[in-house]
Amino acid sequence: MKSRALLxxxxxxxxxxxxxxxxxxxxxxxxxxxxxxxxxLAVTPTSLPRHHTATGSVVSDHRLMTASRVMGYIKxxxxxxGDFVAKGDLLVSIDPADIEAGxxxxxxxxxxxxxxxxxxxxxxxxxxxxxxxxxxxxEQNSVPKRDFEKMxxxxxxxxxxVQAAEAGVRQAQAGLTNARDQLKYAAITAPARGxxxxxxxxxxxxxxxxxxxxxxxxxxxxxxxxxxxxxxxxHIAIGDAVELSIDALGxxxxxxxxxxxxxxxxxxxxxxxxxxxxxxxxxARALKAGMFGRATFTLGSExxxxxPPACIVEKGGLSGVYRIDEQGKLAFQMVRLGRxxxxxxxxxxxxxxxxxAGDRIVVDATLTLRTGMTAVVAPAPAAPAPQGGx
Numbered sequence: 051m052k053s054r055a056l057l058x059x060x061x062x063x064x065x066x067x068x069x070x071x072x073x074x075x076x077x078x079x080x081x082x083x084x085x086x087x088x089x090x091l092a093v094t095p096t097s098l099p100r101h102h103t104a105t106g107s108v109v110s111d112h113r114l115m116t117a118s119r120v121m122g123y124i125k126x127x128x129x130x131x132g133d134f135v136a137k138g139d140l141l142v143s144i145d146p147a148d149i150e151a152g153x154x155x156x157x158x159x160x161x162x163x164x165x166x167x168x169x170x171x172x173x174x175x176x177x178x179x180x181x182x183x184x185x186x187x188x189e190q191n192s193v194p195k196r197d198f199e200k201m202x203x204x205x206x207x208x209x210x211x212v213q214a215a216e217a218g219v220r221q222a223q224a225g226l227t228n229a230r231d232q233l234k235y236a237a238i239t240a241p242a243r244g245x246x247x248x249x250x251x252x253x254x255x256x257x258x259x260x261x262x263x264x265x266x267x268x269x270x271x272x273x274x275x276x277x278x279x280x281x282x283x284x285h286i287a288i289g290d291a292v293e294l295s296i297d298a299l300g301x302x303x304x305x306x307x308x309x310x311x312x313x314x315x316x317x318x319x320x321x322x323x324x325x326x327x328x329x330x331x332x333x334a335r336a337l338k339a340g341m342f343g344r345a346t347f348t349l350g351s352e353x354x355x356x357x358p359p360a361c362i363v364e365k366g367g368l369s370g371v372y373r374i375d376e377q378g379k380l381a382f383q384m385v386r387l388g389r390x391x392x393x394x395x396x397x398x399x400x401x402x403x404x405x406x407a408g409d410r411i412v413v414d415a416t417l418t419l420r421t422g423m424t425a426v427v428a429p430a431p432a433a434p435a436p437q438g439g440x
Contacts, residue, residue, distance in 0.1 A: 087426040089413040090374060091357065093405050098354040098391060101346050102285075104323075106276025108296065108341040110267035111324070114242060116141060118257035119235040122148050129264070131249050135240040141264055142238040144257055149232045156229040160222035167215035170208070177201075177208035244268045247339070267339055272327055274305060276345045277320035285349040286310055292325050296343035299336060304328045305345070355405055356391055356398035363415045371405070372412040372419050380412065380423045 123145040129135060181201045188198035248265035257263060274294055278286055292305040311322040325345055329337060361371050365382065373383040385404030390397055405411070410427075412419065 084420075085424045085426055086380075086419065088372075088374075088380075088419075090410050090425070090427045091361065091413050093355055093357065093401075093407060093409045093411060095353040095407050096356055096393075097351050098356065098400065100349045100352045101389070102278070102282045102349050103344050103346045104276045104278055104282075105342070105344050106274055106325075108272050108327075108337055108339055108343065109275045110244075110269065110271055110339050111273045112242070112244070112268035112271040114244065114266040114268075115262040116238060116241070116264040116266060117260055117262045118142070118144055118238060119259055120144060120149060120232050121256065121258055122146070122236065124251055124253050124255050124257050124263070126253055127249065127251070127263070129246050129249075131246055133246045135244060135246060135266065137240055137242050139240045140237060141240055142257070144236040144238070146233055146236045149229070149236055152232065153226070153229040156222070156226040160219070160226050163215070163218040163222040167212070167219050170211040170215040174205075174208040174212045177205040181205035238263070240266065242266070242268060243270070245339070269339065272337055272339060273308065274325040274327060274343065274345055276323050276325065277315075277318070278310075278323050278347070280314060280319050280321065282347065282349060283310065283314070283321040283323070286323060286347055290347065293346040294325065294327070294343055295346070296337070296341050298338075298341045299333055303330075303333055307347075354388070355401045355407070356393065357401060357405075357411065358413060359390075359397060359399045360414045361411050362387070362399060363419070372415050372421075373405075374410040374412065374425050374427070378425050378427070379421075380419055380425055381421050383409075383411075 125143040125145045127142050128140050135141065181204070184193055184198050184201040187193040188195065244266040245268075246264055247267045249263075250265070251257065251263040274292075286307060288307050288310060290307045292307060293302050294305045295302050305325040305327050307323060308326040309322075309324040311324075314321045323345075327334075327337070357371070362369055362385070363371065363382070368384050369387055370382050370384040372380045375381060383404055386402040388400030388402040390399060392398070412425070
C-alpha cells in the first residue's frame with residue numbers, strides 16, 4: 051500500500067520535473083554576452099565662455115532726495131509712499147508763519163531805510179545851498195577860510211550820508227525780495243516725474259534745509275545694480291554685454307555695463323557695478339524698481355567639455371553617461387553637470403567632472419543599456435563649435 055502511494059506521487063511530480071528541466075535548458079544571456087548597436091561620440095575639449103553670475107536688484111538711476119529750503123514746521127505732506135507724481139505736483143506744505151513774520155520785518159526795514167534816505171537827501175539839499183553860499187562869500191573874501199572849509203566838509207559828509215542811505219534802501223529791498231522768495235519755498239513741489247519710495251518726515255516735524263523729507267525715484271531710468279567680487283571686477287569693463295535674469299519676468303533680457311565703481315567695500319571686498327537695461331517695450335512696462343534678479347558676465351573663455359543632453363542618463367537620482375572602454379564594453383560613468391550652452395543653435399550640456407578628453411560615450415543613451423554590454427559602434431558627428439552661452 052505504501053509503495054503504491056509513493057509510485058503515484060512520483061508520476062504526479064514528473065511533469066513538474068520535466069518543466070524545470072526545459073526552463074534550465076534555455077540560457078539567459080548575461081550583460082557581458084549581449085551586444086547593442088550604439089552611436090558614439092568622442093569627447094574633446096572645447097573653448098567655452100567663462101561666466102560669473104551675481105545677484106542684484108533693479109533700481110532707479112535717477113533718485114531725488116526732496117528737502118526743504120527753509121526751516122519751519124511741516125504743515126502737511128500731501129503724498130504717500132507708492133504715489134506717482136508729476137513734475138510740479140505739490141508734495142509738502144511748510145507752515146509759513148515764520149516766513150510771513152520775516153516778510154513783515156523786511157518791509158519795516160525797507161520803510162526805515164527809505165525814511166533815512168529822504169532825511170539824508172534833505173540834509174544834502176541844505177548842505178549844498180550853504181556850501182554854494184559860503185563858496186561865493188569866500189571868493190569875495192567876505193568869510194574866513196576856516197568857515198568855508200567847515201561848510202565844504204558838511205557838504206561832503208551829506209553826500210556820503212545820501213550814498214549810505216541809498217545803499218541801505220537797496221539792501222532792504224533785497225531783504226524783502228529774499229523774504230518773499232522764502233514764502234514760495236514753503237510749498238515743496240515735485241522736481242520731476244516719479245514714484246514716492248520713502249517718506250522720511252511726518253506732519254508736525256521740523257523741516258531743516260538739507261535734510262530730505264521724501265525720496266522720489268524716476269521709473270524711466272531703471273538700471274540693474276549688483277556687486278562683483280575683487281577676483282572678477284578686473285575682467286568687467288564698461289560696455290560689456292550682460293545677460294540679466296529678472297525673476298518677475300521669467301526670461302532673460304540684455305544689458306550693458308554702464309559703470310564700474312573703482313572703490314570697493316572694505317568689509318565685503320566687493321565693487322558696485324551698474325548695468326543699463328535694454329528691455330523690450332513690454333518688458334519695460336513690467337519692470338519695477340526693487341525687482342530681484344541675476345546678472346551673468348562673460349569674463350573670457352576657458353577649455354571645457356560639452357556633450358549633447360541626449361547622452362545623459364539619470365539612474366537613482368545620479369546623472370551619468372555610458373562610456374565605452376578599450377574592449378568595447380559599456381560602463382555607467384557618473385558625471386557632474388554644469389551650464390547649458392547653445393552652440394550653433396544646438397543646446398549642449400557642460401560636463402564639469404567625470405569625463406576626460408578622448409573618452410568615447412554613447413549618444414542617445416537609454417535606460418535599457420547596462421554596464422558590461424558590448425557596443426557595436428557607429429560613429430556620431432563631432433560636437434559643434436561654441437557660439438555663446440545661456
